[in-house]
Every structure is written in C-alpha cells, then in structure tokens.
Amino acid sequence: GYNEYGSLGDGTVADSPLPVQVEGIADAARLAVGEYHGCALRSDKSIWCWGRNQRGQLGDGTTTDRPTAQAVPGMTNMRSVAANGQHVCAVQNGNKVYCWGKNLFGQLAHGTTTDRSTPTEVGAMTPAVSIALGGEHTCFHAAGGRAWCAGRGSSGQLGDGTGTSRSTPVEVNDLADVVQV
Secondary structure (H helix, E strand, O other): OOOOOOOOOOOOOOOOOOOOOOOOOOOOOEEEEEEEEEEEOOOOEEEEEEOOOOOOOOOOOOOEEEEEEEOOOOOOOEEEEEEEEEEEEEEEEOOEEEEEEOOOOOOOOOOOOOOOEEEEHHHHHEEEEEEEEOOOEEEEEOOOOOOEEEEEOOOOOOOOOOOOOOOEEEEEEOOOOOOOO
C-alpha cells in the first residue's frame, strides 16, 4: 500500500504492492490503524507506533514521522489500543484510558482542543472497558454498561441528541447495558 510517511512500518517510504513485515514487531497481539499511521499492542503489553506523526499521533512527544515502530513512552501493562484519523487511544489494565494526537474537535476527551503528542489520561473515563474511534470522535464503554463520546458532533455522531462538538465525554442517549463500543 501507500507508504509516503512510513505508514507500512517496514523502515522505508516506498509503496508496496505486497504485504510487508512491520520492522521489529513479530509479537503483535492487536493492531490499530489510523490515517497513515499504525500502532501495535505487543505481547509484553506495550504499545509501539509508526508512520505519519503530523499531529503527535505516534505518542513519542514529537511530530516527526517514523518509518519504523517506536515504543510509546509510559504505555505499559496495556489491554487494548484503537486508532483512527490522526488520534490514538488505549486502555490500560486497571481500566485507565489514555489518548493522544489530533484534538481539533476535542476527540481526545481532555476538555480542550489542543493536540497532544504524548499519552494523556482521560480521567473522566476511568474506569473504561472498551474504546472505539471515528475520524474525529471517540466513544468509550464505561463500567456499568454506559457509553460516552467526545469530539466532533456535527452530524450527531456523539449520540447526545445534538449536533454539537464536545471536548469532554457526554453520555449517549437511550443506550443501556452496553457490552462493547
């Protein structure tokens, strides 16, 4: 596929018509792919990311593109990772949620619209069971079977009955006993 920003993670920026191995990742338990970047939850429960880093979506404190996978500092003992657009969120064992990257509409759920190039805890969503990311919004499955979303809401994608963007999570209306988002 397309690899201008190193999004294939093979150490090059050359497109490939065939599958390639992400350099240094032979033990991925889960993968998450966004817009020109990817992240892997490794078997040791660490998170590694590669590719385009224009908005800090690789979580390494920079905006430097990386054609090979790099560990995301502090992301240890992780349970899951999700990516979409230009942001990433992860759930740690113990149900803490961390998000980083583009935050134009508040999709990182930190209460601001400031991009983050390092993982920042989403305190309002701890404990969380699962997460799902859209291009510019994020939804959380909270303990107790409730769903919450933050970010771009212009088309009603936050489920709160409005078309308003939110930088802090709002509960999805008329949805109970959620199992997973």
